[in-house]
Amino acid sequence: MNTANKVTMIRVILVPIFMLLLWIDNTVCHYAALGVFILASITDAVDGYIARKYKQITTFGKFVDPLADKVLTTAAFLLLMYYDRMSVWALMIVLVREFMVSGVRLVAAGEGKVVAASMWGKLKTVTQMIAIIAAMLLLPYDSFLGVSAGLLSNILIWISVLFTVISGVDYLLKNWKLMEMK
Numbered sequence: 001m002n003t004a005n006k007v008t009m010i011r012v013i014l015v016p017i018f019m020l021l022l023w024i025d026n027t028v029c030h031y032a033a034l035g036v037f038i039l040a041s042i043t044d045a046v047d048g049y050i051a052r053k054y055k056q057i058t059t060f061g062k063f064v065d066p067l068a069d070k071v072l073t074t075a076a077f078l079l080l081m082y083y084d085r086m087s088v089w090a091l092m093i094v095l096v097r098e099f100m101v102s103g104v105r106l107v108a109a110g111e112g113k114v115v116a117a118s119m120w121g122k123l124k125t126v127t128q129m130i131a132i133i134a135a136m137l138l139l140p141y142d143s144f145l146g147v148s149a150g151l152l153s154n155i156l157i158w159i160s161v162l163f164t165v166i167s168g169v170d171y172l173l174k175n176w177k178l179m180e181m182k
Contacts, residue, residue, distance in 0.1 A: 004051035005061050007043050011068045014040040015075050022079045027140045034136045040072050041129045062114050063105075069125050070098050076132040077157075085135045085153040090161045094128075097168035104171055107178045115175060120167035127163045131156040 001009075014036055021033035047065060051057045077094060080086040101121070108115045117125075135153035138144055144152055172179075 001060075002051075002056040002058065003054070004047045004056040005058060005064065007047035007050060008061060008065050008068050011040045011043040011047070011072060012064075014043075015068075015071050018072070019075050019079065022076075022136070023082075030136065030139050034133065037072070037076060037129075037136065038133065041133075044069060044125065044129075059114055062116050066101075066117050066121070070102075073125070073128045073132065074098070076136075077128075080132065080135050080139075080153065080157070083139060085139060085150055086157050087154060090154070090157050093161050094164050097164050100168055101171050104175045104178065108175065111178060113178075115171070118167065118170055118174070120163070120170040124160070124163045124167040127160040131160040 018033050018036040018040060021029045021036060024030075044065070047061070051061055074095070077086055077091050081088060081091055105115045131153075134156050138149040138153050141149040143149055
């Protein structure tokens with residue numbers, strides 16, 4: 001296993017630690033979870049940088065890197081929903097997009113092709129991570145500058161959902177030929 005893939009696997013390993021810390025209803029643990037989430041998010045940029053710079057791009061990395069992102073963000077979204085900082089509808093849209101893109105990737109793999117993350121997919125991941133970080137920062141507060149912290153969290157999450165939908169449509173359009181019946 002090369003260095004880039006090891007960094008990706010670190011992100012996967014950090015997910016249950018993050019979940020446990022955020023699940024504990026304690027402000028110190030929530031901020032520790034935030035630190036773990038930020039560290040895990042940084043590994044997304046680091047593994048990509050290492051893979052490109054040192055030519056360590058592998059099929060394993062193309063598959064596991066986006067999967068690690070999905071596991072991390074989905075875990076965060078589920079816990080934010082638990083704390084009433086995310087709409088179930090927003091989560092459902094995110095999950096439908098993720099299943100759809102995973103399906104496209106599986107069909108592509110069946111055709112011997114690998115569908116790497118697009119710029120829209122990367123932008124989706126970045127906006128989701130920013131929304132999650134902001135929601136986690138607001139988690140201990142009922143209001144922020146006189147506005148409901150839950151409302152602010154939901155607005156940021158819905159902005160990330162917009163990019164989620166755009167990236168999903170982009171994947172479908174770019175890979176539509178894979179979906180045609182033969």
